[in-house]
Amino acid sequence: MMLGLTDWFHVAWQFASVSLFAIGGAIGLLPEMHQFFVIENKYITEDQFTNGIALAQASPGPNALMMAMLGWGFGVNATPVGHSTIPYAVIAFVMSMFCILLPSCLLNFTATRWVHKNNERMIVKSFKKGVAPVVVGTMLASSWIIVAHDMNVAVYWPTWLLAFVSVLLVVFTRLHILALLGLGALVGMTGWIA
Numbered sequence: 001m002m003l004g005l006t007d008w009f010h011v012a013w014q015f016a017s018v019s020l021f022a023i024g025g026a027i028g029l030l031p032e033m034h035q036f037f038v039i040e041n042k043y044i045t046e047d048q049f050t051n052g053i054a055l056a057q058a059s060p061g062p063n064a065l066m067m068a069m070l071g072w073g074f075g076v077n078a079t080p081v082g083h084s085t086i087p088y089a090v091i092a093f094v095m096s097m098f099c100i101l102l103p104s105c106l107l108n109f110t111a112t113r114w115v116h117k118n119n120e121r122m123i124v125k126s127f128k129k130g131v132a133p134v135v136v137g138t139m140l141a142s143s144w145i146i147v148a149h150d151m152n153v154a155v156y157w158p159t160w161l162l163a164f165v166s167v168l169l170v171v172f173t174r175l176h177i178l179a180l181l182g183l184g185a186l187v188g189m190t191g192w193i194a
Contacts, residue, residue: 003043003078011043011074011092015067015099022104023131026063028138034145037070044073046149053146058181064100071096158193 014036018029030053037043044052052069059065075092079085118124153160162184169175187193 002080007041007043007078008092008095010041011071012095012099015071015096016103019100019102019104020107022100023135023138026066026100027142028135030066030142031138031145033067033070037074044070044077048073048077050146050149064097067100068093068097162187162193 014033018032021032022029034049038046038049049070052073053066056063056065056069071092071094072089074096075089076085078092079088115124147159147163166180166184169180170177
């Protein structure tokens with residue numbers, strides 16, 4: 001794929017603009033980023049998108065690492081033929097993190113100070129009540145994007161069974177999340193999950 005400087009600015013602007021709407025964390029941005037990167041512009045493939053999210057979630061650290069993985073995938077695909085992918089991927093990785101973190105950190109710093117000063121005002125209380133359903137909705141939409149390509153239950157029934165058992169274990173037991181992740185990794189290593 002031959003991408004020009006305009007594409008780099010387009011991607012940087014996308015990261016910077018969506019960062020201001022990251023209510024509930026970076027995971028809430030996945031539907032918009034999927035639309036932008038995979039569907040509209042084809043900067044990365046569906047597999048690159050899903051694998052980047054899986055790698056970011058499996059890695060220790062903040063959820064914003066998902067955005068860095070999108071930048072990395074873009075950089076790999078933006079590498080001109082005959083050049084090493086590493087420099088382009090690293091530049092895109094750094095660009096994505098800078099553009100996703102700077103605007104949201106500045107907004108968060110400013111808004112948090114204002115909210116603490118005005119905590120008893122009706123507008124602040126209303127905002128807090130209204131934003132909760134938005135966060136839940138964006139997280140559900142993100143989950144849907146991640147699993148949408150595995151919708152054929154007849155083929156992917158082991159994946160759906162593992163997800164269902166995981167939900168039951170989270171809801172009805174006090175099993176630590178790291179134990180669940182470890183069990184999921186063991187199941188994945190067996191090759192039972194495609």
